Amino acid sequence: MTLPCSGLQKYYLASSRELTRLDSITKAPVIHHFSETIAGVMTIRGFRKQNTFCQENIDKVNASLRMDFHNNGANEWLGFRLDYMGVVFLCIATVFMIFLPSAIIRPGTPHQIPHLLPIQMLTCDFMVNSYVMNFVREDKRRTEQILDFILYTELYIYEIWCMHT
Numbered sequence: 001m002t003l004p005c006s007g008l009q010k011y012y013l014a015s016s017r018e019l020t021r022l023d024s025i026t027k028a029p030v031i032h033h034f035s036e037t038i039a040g041v042m043t044i045r046g047f048r049k050q051n052t053f054c055q056e057n058i059d060k061v062n063a064s065l066r067m068d069f070h071n072n073g074a075n076e077w078l079g080f081r082l083d084y085m086g087v088v089f090l091c092i093a094t095v096f097m098i099f100l101p102s103a104i105i106r107p108g109t110p111h112q113i114p115h116l117l118p119i120q121m122l123t124c125d126f127m128v129n130s131y132v133m134n135f136v137r138e139d140k141r142r143t144e145q146i147l148d149f150i151l152y153t154e155l156y157i158y159e160i161w162c163m164h165t
Contacts (some may be wrong), residue, residue, distance in 0.1 A: 004085055009132050012078045016140055019074055023067040030060045078136065082129045 037044065037053055044053055 006132075008078070008081055008085070009136065012074065012136060013139060016071070016074055016078075016136065019067065019071045020140060023064070023071050026060075026064040026067045030057075030064050033057055033060055075136075079129075079133065082132060086129060 033056065037057065044050060
């Protein structure tokens with residue numbers, strides 16, 4: 001069960017990193033527009049362009065939320081696939097238990113390992129799902145921190161450059 005989960009994890013991580021990058025890219029214009037609006041609020045009010053700036057802000061926030069929606073959809077996709085794989089493995093173990101010859105499994109001896117196989121499969125499924133999801137969340141968190149650092153550094157450099165020109 002670990003092998004298919006690790007393959008799924010590699011596939012998901014590549015997509016998730018790209019979605020996180022796109023999410024950060026769509027957040028940058030929102031932050032930049034907001035800081036420009038705050039800096040020029042007197043000019044905006046003087047020319048009575050509040051509605052234009054509000055609409056522009058809404059458009060940028062919607063674009064950012066759209067990418068956030070896709071990012072969350074990818075997380076749900078991974079969770080569904082992991083749960084589905086666990087159910088398939090549990091069904092295979094249950095069918096295996098049903099069709100095993102009665103000479104191998106005696107109903108009066110519950111201490112034998114085959115009786116515990118479905119419970120062990122559920123525990124294994126839960127552990128593998130937890131491991132993969134925790135690993136993915138931690139990797140996404142680290143990637144988002146790096147991308148946020150780069151984004152804020154670029155914005156800071158741009159602000160300094162605008163002040164000196």
